Amino acid sequence: MDIFLDYLKVFAVGGLVCLIGQILINKTQMTSARILVLYMLVGVVLEVSGAFEYMKEFAGSGVTIPIMGFGSNLAKGALEGAKTNGFLGAVTGGLSSVAAGLTTVIVCGFVFGLIAKSRSKKI
């Protein structure tokens, strides 16, 4: 029962985050690139203000799977780097904390771009 409640929280919070994005798309006709950038910057702001930790405690993947998690990781890495390694850490910390995700995206993009043909026209 406990695990059911956890997943319900993840579902509700994750759904709500996407719902707000959909409202933005419907009302302002923003392109997906702008939506993604906006959400990532929101993640950075939430992480710096300290609110992201509480949200993560409450909803887990409901806030880390949306692109806000990417922004929060960048900001968190930069702050931790500044704390442990000084100025060099502040410069390297952000990218190194998202290096795994970025590498996966780029490798997958290259491999699938080579082997797959676009089917988006068939919708």
Add this chain to the structure above:
Amino acid sequence: MLERKEYQDYVSQNAPRSPMTRTLIAAFIVGGLICCIGEGIGDIIKLIFKEMSDKDVAIWESCIMIFLGSLFTALGLYDKLGHYAGGGSIIPITGFANSVISPAMEYNREGVFYGICAKMFTVAGPIIVFGVVASFLVGFIGYFAM
């Protein structure tokens, strides 16, 4: 000849408008489900590798979600989902993967260099640039504030 104002009215009358309620419900359900799949993957990793730290679990989780998003994009399924779900499929990290793989597949007939490698970043480029600049500013200010 139409006046500019008349033409704009004509366009706004005939532009396809996504029905508000249906798209909102679809975005909520699909977005929530994608987050639940991510949470499920994290829980499975925790069951298999019991001594792994929470941070590593989160990294593996997002890498697997990115891979799944790329795979479903390559199979052509993710774009169909996006057709119904809109924001529900754009905002999760799988949507970020989709925004990289989709143009890479689209432009692969233009060659590896200027097709796949360059066009891959048409949507992801701004995200990475804004993210890196923001993280640099945060680190820079954080360093001097400490």
